[in-house]
Amino acid sequence: MHCPKCGHPETRVIDSRSQEASNAIKRRRECRRCHHRFTTFERCEDPLEVTKSDGTVQAFDRNKLMVGLMRATIKRDIDTSKLNELIDDIEHELRSSATTNVSSHVLGDMVLKRLERLDKVAYIRFASVYRDFKDVDEFLDELKKLR
Numbered sequence: 117m118h119c120p121k122c123g124h125p126e127t128r129v130i131d132s133r134s135q136e137a138s139n140a141i142k143r144r145r146e147c148r149r150c151h152h153r154f155t156t157f158e159r160c161e162d163p164l165e166v167t168k169s170d171g172t173v174q175a176f177d178r179n180k181l182m183v184g185l186m187r188a189t190i191k192r193d194i195d196t197s198k199l200n201e202l203i204d205d206i207e208h209e210l211r212s213s214a215t216t217n218v219s220s221h222v223l224g225d226m227v228l229k230r231l232e233r234l235d236k237v238a239y240i241r242f243a244s245v246y247r248d249f250k251d252v253d254e255f256l257d258e259l260k261k262l263r
């Protein structure tokens with residue numbers, strides 16, 4: 117997404133909202149060079165779907181993911197725009213793949229992979245929710261891997 121003012125190719129998403137009725141995403145972006153702010157409407161070609169472990173299919177929900185990420189990063193001083201970028205990155209990867217359907221397990225791994233790079237504490241917090249640890253050993257194994 118190029119800046120409409122100076123043409124710089126790198127812009128930062130500062131806010132992202134899905135427009136339920138039109139299946140489009142409204143984004144506030146800021147140019148990394150001149151800090152010009154502008155709004156884009158990005159249309160989703162096909163709705164992305166998530167298949168849960170019990171077989172039910174749900175629409176890929178950015179907001180739901182954001183709530184989970186915000187819970188995981190509470191008091192970690194991570195800018196919301198970083199989380200938006202993380203979700204953007206996942207959405208981009210999903211849209212680049214051959215299918216519009218992803219299993220919740222694969223989606224969880226995609227989140228964890230990115231969260232691990234962003235913040236280790238947030239990663240552990242999110243993992244504990246997302247992977248639904250069966251017992252404490254499983255959780256400790258996860259902790260050990262990070263040492």
Ligand SMILES: [Zn+2]
Binds near residue numbers: 123147150152
């Ligand atoms: Zn600019």
